[in-house]
Amino acid sequence: MSNALLETVQSPASQSLPDWFQELQRASAEQYESLPNPTRRDESWRFANLKAFDLQDFAPARPFAKDAAADLLTRSTGVSDASGSLVFANDELIQATAQLPKGVVFLPLADALSTHGDLVKAHFMKEDPALGSLKFAALHRSSVKNGTFLYVPKGVQVEAPLQTFHWLAGAGQAVFPHTLVIAEEQSSVTLVDWYQSADSSAGLACGVNDLWVGKDASVRYVSFQDWSREVTCIQSNTTHVAAGGNATNLALHLGGKHARTESVSHLNGSGSRSDMLAVTVADNAQEFDQRTLQNHRAPHTSSDLLYKNALYDTAKTIFSGLIRVEPKAHETDAYQKVRNLLLSEEAEANSMPGLEILADQVRCSHGATTGEIDKEELFYMQARGIRTKDAYRLITFGFLNEVLERFPCNSIRETIQASLLARIAGH
């Protein structure tokens, strides 16, 4: 095969995978090669920097040097009260620890493919991406080697959070982290994915996370993206919520050079709810391209999206969000809010908040604001003796922290607040 990115498909390691999966990977590789590259005429790539997603310089990550593992393990801190952790380096497992209630499965995806093959097959990338990255989804399917498989049986509440670390090491490497969460009826679980680089080199991360929230189940998920500043990142998140289910999805966008994130919530059953939260800090020449869909397919569903972007230097963000209410999804509540804080004269924020309402008796609204630090807030802080630079940081932190305050898990929130403060302190 000519495309370097697709090498894994024929690698010896893939021979141990189930037949259906090998077949899927082969077919996906063909699909990846045959699908056209996106163009800006495509509405879902409007304003996008398409050159940034030319992936020919990357090859699948080489096996990780084991002697460096110790360093990464010490850096894999995350939250202190986690009841289970998986650590991957270049898509290879380097550590797994867990103390979990009976029946809960928390395994590397590669293992789950053999131990829980049917469950994986029934849920693995079941819906095509709705927001433009069909080609990149095909790439991920063709090349995924590992990731997190989390299964929570009916009625089981996992109190303490679980976490997975994905490390990317070495130049020109591509990783394909995958997360599959299946929370059965009336279960409850919290998972954090930490995406970080071992060094500052360039690389590609093409990840997918799929959350299946069962009837009356509750899933809280955090994706903390802090790749090196040279990484190209394409991340696709799909959340399926069944009747009465409840999903809270928080995304931190801090790292990467160009990061494209697509996040979809399918509200499939009556009474389902999805909260979609994101915080982006963009500086230097970073570009964050965020596309979202709140897809209401059933009546009495609700969704609430709050995305906040703080932009420094010549950074650029794109937010394109759509609330879609299908014809039968009456009595829907759907809200969407994006707020951009411009902290330099060169930063650029693009907002495209969209609505498509085909049902009756809905309460829907969206709002998009772009502005700078409020001068009166600044003066109020200064009048208390707080130095201008600190006042800027504090107001910016407060602006972003409003999003974090909506995330219900304290230990995770505090950990993230600390890294956010550290990030902002650099400005």
Added chain:
Amino acid sequence: MSLIIRDLHARVAGGQKILNGLNLEIEKGRIHAVMGPNGSGKSTLSKVITGHPDYEIISGEILLDGKSLIGLEPDERARAGVFLAFQYPMEIPGVSNANFIRAALSARLAEGEELEATEYYAELYEKMDSLEIPRAFTARSVNEGFSGGEKKRNEVLQMAMLKPSYAILDETDSGLDIDALKIVSAGVNAQRGPGFGALVITHYQRLLDYITPDVVHVLVNGQIVRTGGPELALELEAKGYDWIREELAEPAAV
């Protein structure tokens, strides 16, 4: 030791002139009240002293214990010892009250010094209790969703924590019911002492029943036109401001 305002002329940046040669000296240990009709320049005075960017000084002096404040950034003036209790305190979303006050205190420490968290909270709680502010307010965003009275109490709490040499209270009584007024006044009175001077700006005499001033000034058209003791406030309350305006007009008619 005093805060001296000498022949101060100021205007809205690029706009209307509001202060027209104002003179005032606030000594440490004394409380001055400035009263005046709407539009006389009371709030402008507080903003000009604290360095709000919407106003510019045309001429005159502002001296804090002999050092000029003019040209200093608002935060430098604050750390020099001037506190402004805002008429309309700002809401700062996402920043908790406790973190905000801590940031303000930390800004006053020397480089490398850190605030001792236990002591800080002990003092914060004690002062909140005396101002009857529920402790849950430490975790709430600054002033966000606070009632008018809660905001004013929060201003006095900040003053108590930051311990300024001079405080300007800008219409701190507005929007307060009588119970809140007593609490806020008690908070201000607690600061009284040889190391503290204050300028109480108010439209009504009511506040001065609770915070007894040493000196009362009347501000009209950006100038202090009368200065007297607490009895002047009572006279204003009884007669309104018109008689002063009329008296001022007389010499011009001669």
Added chain:
Amino acid sequence: MSTEVISQLEIDRTRGDFSYPEAHTFDAGIGLTHDTIDYIVDVKGEPDWIREFRHKALDVFLSKPMPTNWASQDLNNIIFEKIRYYLSNAQRPTRSWDEVPDDVKRTFERLGIPEQERKFLAGVEAQFDSEAVYSNMKKALGDQGVIFVGSTEGLKEYPEIFKKWFGKVIPTGDNKFSALNSAVFSGGSFIYVPPGVKLKHPLQAYFRINAENFGQFERTLIIADEGSEVMYMEGCTAPKFETATLHSAVVELVAMKGAKIQYVTVQNWSANVFNLVTKRAIAHEEAEVKWIDCNIGSRLTMKYPGVVLKGRKARGEVLSIALANNGQHQDTGAKMIHAADETTSNIISKSISIGQGRSTYRGLVHIPKHLKGCKNNTECDALLINSQSRTDTYPAITVRGSGNSVQHEASVSQVSAEQIFYMQQRGLTEAQAMSLSVNGFVNDLVREFPMEYSVELKRLIDLEMEGSVG
């Protein structure tokens, strides 16, 4: 001069389909080729630069794809080969109302602006199919140097002003339909208001499509010179034919320093008209342009009035009301291009979807780098009346650099069943109750309209609400 040119030409007046009751003296026939262009230019006796301009525009039109990557697929149902591009009986409008055909007078009354109300207007132009049949302006305005004529007359009689701005606000290649209009435009108004002249009363234009299978392509150019003020109002109607009709206008406004232009549209085309219109203004320093845009009729309307805020402190505003009933798609919105410091723009859009109607808001707000003190405020509210109604909102906002502020808000709501029941209990019919609710929804916006139009708009809404319930 123009009539002389025409009499010297051999023009085939029989070309085209004559199976319709109305016979036209001039008919460019069916379909669009470079020959069609030559026919139009010859009939209208236009100068060579316009001939060249039109031919180039046709090439642009043919080379551009349909914008179906973002817009309605219904556009594919326009069959350009079956449309008649030019129909008229004469090239010069009458200046006397008495000479106007009766059906024009009748249609004026149908629009709710009876003849006696015309005294509130400073000037009137009425266009049937491709050309104006009536054009008149109060004499006093002419004495002040105000020009109000058809675009054909404008380009011939006032070339020095016309040429300076024509096609400058909206270049031919702006979009496929602006290119089409540039190729075959006919009719529309040309207005020039000299410096400092403030028109107390509005100028009124009335557009009617009378022929089936026809495309109307009027072209309007309004120039308000320094410190002048003008309000222009247009109304559009057409009888309902079996086949679809195309209306594709281009409207360019130029507000010089300190000038004010208000442009009011009440569009009530019949429900088989494709209404694909490009409208844009340039606002120079401290100028103000306000588009008031009401779309009640048509099958598919695509119209996003814009303002290029080119001078410091320029101000742009779009107030838009759209009502989409069964079989209708109102795809409307606004564009605000900030290009100077301290420019402000305001967009308020209210749409109502009834039955299977669909309304769409598309907006574009652009604040490029190094601008200071720019502000935009956008509010879009949609009202859904029935369970099969649809509404979409697609704004795109770009802001570069701190020092500017942009705020966009949109909401979707319903007329509540409880509200309707309450009004019914007080004795109103369901339709009356619905009508009252809808009028309430648009009321704060309608108050911004000139009085004549707010009355008319209320009447049209009442008409639309009849039979929309149940």
